[in-house]
Amino acid sequence: MPATTSERQLGQRCCLPLPPETLDGDTAEALTADLEMLAHPIRLRLLSVLAKAPEPACVCDLEAVVPVKQPTVSHHLKLLRSAGLVRSERRGHWTYYSVKPEALQGLRRRIVAGLDHLGAGAIPTERPTSTNHSTADTHP
Amino acid sequence: MPATTSERQLGQRCCLPLPPETLDGDTAEALTADLEMLAHPIRLRLLSVLAKAPEPACVCDLEAVVPVKQPTVSHHLKLLRSAGLVRSERRGHWTYYSVKPEALQGLRRRIVAGLDHLGAGAIPTERPTSTNHSTADTHP
């Protein structure tokens, strides 16, 4: 371990007093899962249509609304269903899908909470940027 | 157009009066881009740390906080930067990153608006599910 020019060494941990209370790994992964489920244009549009439809919609309706083929629609519906966001019900030839409003709401709540927890909440009106701005070394 | 047994045919578009005002393709893709940027645990944690740090953090600080190697940290920081969510500033040996609070807020606003637009907003207190529930055909 070489000599020190100041009170801190290169090649070691630096300045931060280390995070106060940030997202831990598990929370981050849970939030990621929620975000990923929504992060696809087809799924967003399917959810959007289902959420606004006055009654459950059959797959052929949904197919008519997005620019992909039927197996792809089924695939995304399956994902949404396994995430608990929609339910399906068979009537005769058709399978009708509808949203589960509580689930969508829960998802929304978790995501908004996550965003708040990210610091995107309180409107700090631009950071004060503390005085420490010498171009030089020492690295607080 | 062939004969009809009732007022509707199989193999044709079905029941929905077609979407009232749902997300169009472009809106869905824009929202998807926002969601994707957040949908990664490493990026979430980096943002979380940066958002709460009292001053800009150097890469070695960030590296210490997430379970991936330095090139990966740089990679994610680059993504966050090109999305306009963080800024970087070089001081001596180190590169300091900080969030752009307005950008994080804008992101948050867009996502929340998207979620509301998805129907996850108004708490409709469980869908009434209109009377049409015969197991049979005719498919309204």
Next chain:
DNA sequence: GCGTTACATTGAAAACCATCAATATTGACG
């Protein structure tokens, strides 16, 4: 039964993403 329709599943191809070792770049210091 047979044919037809709606939807699901399978399986394979393509595109994409994340990760890291190796290497390059930049800046400080002697």
Next chain:
DNA sequence: CGTCAATATTGATGGTTTTCAATGTAACGC
């Protein structure tokens, strides 16, 4: 100049996701 430390970039690898043609399955009508 040369060396070292901090970060960026490159390139290769492995994994996941999206998509669709083909095929399977369930329900209806004849």
